[in-house]
Amino acid sequence: MRFITQATAGLLFLISSISVSGQSLDCGILQYKLDRLYFPHGTESDLFKYSPFTVYLNSDSIYAGTLEFSGQGVSYSFPTYNYFDTLNIALFHTILEPAIEDTLTKITIGISEFDMPEIGICLIDSGSVLFRQYDSHIRMLLDFEEGFLDGYLSYGTPDTYNKETGIAYSYAPYYAVIMPNLSSGVNYHGLLSTSLYYRFDPSQPYTYFDGNRVIPQDCFYDKDDSCFRAYYYNTEDGRRLLESMRQRPKRISISTSDRVLDITGQLFADILSRDRIRTDFVAASEFADIRLTFIEYDSNQPLTGFNNILDLLAHDTAAGDIINKSLELAAVYLQSARCADHPKKEKHYLEKTERVLKEDLGVFPLFRPTVYFIANRALKGYRFDDDGYLDLTETVRLLLPVPNEDKPR
Numbered sequence: 001m002r003f004i005t006q007a008t009a010g011l012l013f014l015i016s017s018i019s020v021s022g023q024s025l026d027c028g029i030l031q032y033k034l035d036r037l038y039f040p041h042g043t044e045s046d047l048f049k050y051s052p053f054t055v056y057l058n059s060d061s062i063y064a065g066t067l068e069f070s071g072q073g074v075s076y077s078f079p080t081y082n083y084f085d086t087l088n089i090a091l092f093h094t095i096l097e098p099a100i101e102d103t104l105t106k107i108t109i110g111i112s113e114f115d116m117p118e119i120g121i122c123l124i125d126s127g128s129v130l131f132r133q134y135d136s137h138i139r140m141l142l143d144f145e146e147g148f149l150d151g152y153l154s155y156g157t158p159d160t161y162n163k164e165t166g167i168a169y170s171y172a173p174y175y176a177v178i179m180p181n182l183s184s185g186v187n188y189h190g191l192l193s194t195s196l197y198y199r200f201d202p203s204q205p206y207t208y209f210d211g212n213r214v215i216p217q218d219c220f221y222d223k224d225d226s227c228f229r230a231y232y233y234n235t236e237d238g239r240r241l242l243e244s245m246r247q248r249p250k251r252i253s254i255s256t257s258d259r260v261l262d263i264t265g266q267l268f269a270d271i272l273s274r275d276r277i278r279t280d281f282v283a284a285s286e287f288a289d290i291r292l293t294f295i296e297y298d299s300n301q302p303l304t305g306f307n308n309i310l311d312l313l314a315h316d317t318a319a320g321d322i323i324n325k326s327l328e329l330a331a332v333y334l335q336s337a338r339c340a341d342h343p344k345k346e347k348h349y350l351e352k353t354e355r356v357l358k359e360d361l362g363v364f365p366l367f368r369p370t371v372y373f374i375a376n377r378a379l380k381g382y383r384f385d386d387d388g389y390l391d392l393t394e395t396v397r398l399l400l401p402v403p404n405e406d407k408p409r
Contacts, residue, residue, distance in 0.1 A: 025096040029055075029089045035079040039094060042070045046098035048377070050401035053077070053096045062092070066404060099378075099398040106130045107379065107397050110144060110152035112137040113260050129392060144374070150397055151375035151382070153390070155211030155260060158374060168373045170384035174294040175217040175368040176209075176261060178268075180361065182313055182324045184289045186249040190362015191241055193290055197364045198231050198238030199271050205367065208264045213370035220295075220309070220354050220365055221302030223347075230358045242275060251278045255288035264292050264366070285312075297368065298387065306334050306353055309363060326360035 025045055030038040037055070041047055047070040055063040068078040075096075112134040132149070134140040141158075143149050157167065178197060180187035187193065201207070202216035219227035231237070242248060252272065254265045262281075268290070269279035285291050293312065298304045313327055330353050337349035357363040373390055375382060381394035 023098065025098065026093060027096065028093055030074070032084050032089045035082055035085075036068070037065075037077040037080065037084065037089070037094070039067075039075050039077075039096060040073070041096055042073050042075045043377075044072060045096070046380070046398060047075050047096060048099055048400055050403050051075075051097055051099065052401065052404065053094050055092050055094050057092055066401070097401075099400055102378075102397045102399045105397060107150050107392075107395065108132055108148070110134055110140040110149045112140045112152070113155055114153055114258075129395075144376070147376070149376075150379045151373055154372045154374060155209070155369050157212050157372055164377050166375045166377065166379070166382075168375070168382055168384055168390075169213070169370055170388045170390075171213075171215065172294075172369050172371045173297050173388035175297050176264060176366040177293055177295045177309065177363065178366055179291050179293070179309065179313065179363040181286070181289050181291060182327060182361070185247075186245075186252055186289050187362065188246060190360065191245050192249070192252065193362035193364065194231070195238045195242040196268050196271060196290070197362070197366075198233070198241060199235045200267075200366065201233050202229075202367060203233075208267045209367060209369060210260065210263055211369045212372070214367050215370075217297075217365040217368045220305055220357070221350065222297075222299035230364060239275065248275075249277060249289075251280065252289040253280045253282045253287060254290045254292065255282050255285040257285070257291070257293035260369075261292045261294075268292075295365070300387075302350055303334070303338055306337075306350070309357065310334060313361065313363070324361070326356055330356040330361070 025041050025047075027040055030040050032038070039053070047067060049067055049070060051067045051070065053065060053067065054061050055065075063080065063083060065077050065080065067075050069076050107128060108130045110132050132140075134143075137154075140149070140152055144152050157169075158165070178193050178200075180190050180193045205211075205214035216229070218229045254268060256262050256265050265279075265281060269281075272279055282288050285293075291312070295305045295308050310327070310331055313324075333349045333353040333356065337346045337353065340346035340349060371384070371388070371390070373382060373384070378398045378400050379395060380398060381392075381396050383391050385391045
């Protein structure tokens with residue numbers, strides 16, 4: 001049975017329960033070298049260090065041991081104390097015992113940089129997967145290293161590589177957008193947000209987002225042809241545009257929909273401070289002059305992102321009524337795209353909608369982050385799908401083998 005749950009800003013988790021168990025592997029011995037037995041199976045078959053095996057001559061067991069190493073497609077035993085020095089390994093076959101699924105323990109995944117719809121712990125699928133919200137990213141990393149978490153989500157990779165962990169990543173199914181509050185007096189023709197966009201340098205991601213592999217987002221949807229930035233980075237043009245405003249503000253307010261966008265807001269605040277404009281950060285977007293938020297990115301359904309943007313802009317108008325003619329025009333174009341009977345017509349009206357948003361309203365896409373899922377070696381079956389969603393429909397937790405002093409190593 002499949003479940004879908006909204007767990008972060010635009011990041012969906014696909015959850016289900018499946019039942020699997022480790023099945024014994026019957027194979028020959030690849031070679032006997034340096035007092036170790038080599039086998040043609042490894043981690044892809046759920047074999048790990050200390051996985052047990054038994055060597056048989058026909059149906060008679062002659063040796064039992066454990067693995068010292070398991071990698072992709074190969075594994076080898078601990079030293080056999082020269083047991084096989086005078087024996088012909090071609091006569092033997094081996095039964096390897098893979099790790100089995102842990103059906104009693106919850107899969108626990110940590111989240112710190114992502115905002116969840118509920119505070120605390122979110123229980124999914126009758127308790128098979130547990131999402132644990134952290135206020136401190138460092139605390140989450142410590143819990144992962146100490147084994148209290150099976151994995152965690154992050155916008156960055158670990159500082160040090162650990163071969164005991166696995167990493168999956170994908171560009172997020174959402175991108176950051178700067179948009180004005182149309183009901184604010186400082187946003188005449190979107191000049192303020194356009195001025196900030198001119199002075200936004202996409203080639204310096206460390207200045208506006210704390211994450212790895214951040215890419216510029218120049219368009220609101222995935223186009224067949226190349227997509228170009230609306231206005232190229234030019235600080236002087238941005239400053240001149242600000243000077244051209246009828247009444248240049250002395251103070252403005254910014255809101256961010258997610259905590260990770262605070263650094264982006266601080267960048268724009270620093271830019272405005274050079275022009276002696278003070279910036280306040282407010283929690284409620286309806287009281288902000290400029291809003292920074294994430295918009296869903298769907299390459300197959302471009303209307304989704306436009307709908308979200310227009311909905312947010314409409315909420316910034318008086319009593320929900322459209323008081324901006326450009327916004328009304330964008331809504332008409334979007335409706336025409338929705339009703340288009342041919343892909344070329346749809347594209348034509350989508351481009352008109354995008355042009356109005358950028359040139360008349362001052363709404364601009366900024367960047368798209370990468371989402372990483374870091375998992376310990378006991379977790380398998382996780383992946384990101386083609387749309388950038390973390391897919392846990394086939395994820396299981398394995399019971400890893402431990403040293404057995406009764407068996408030779």
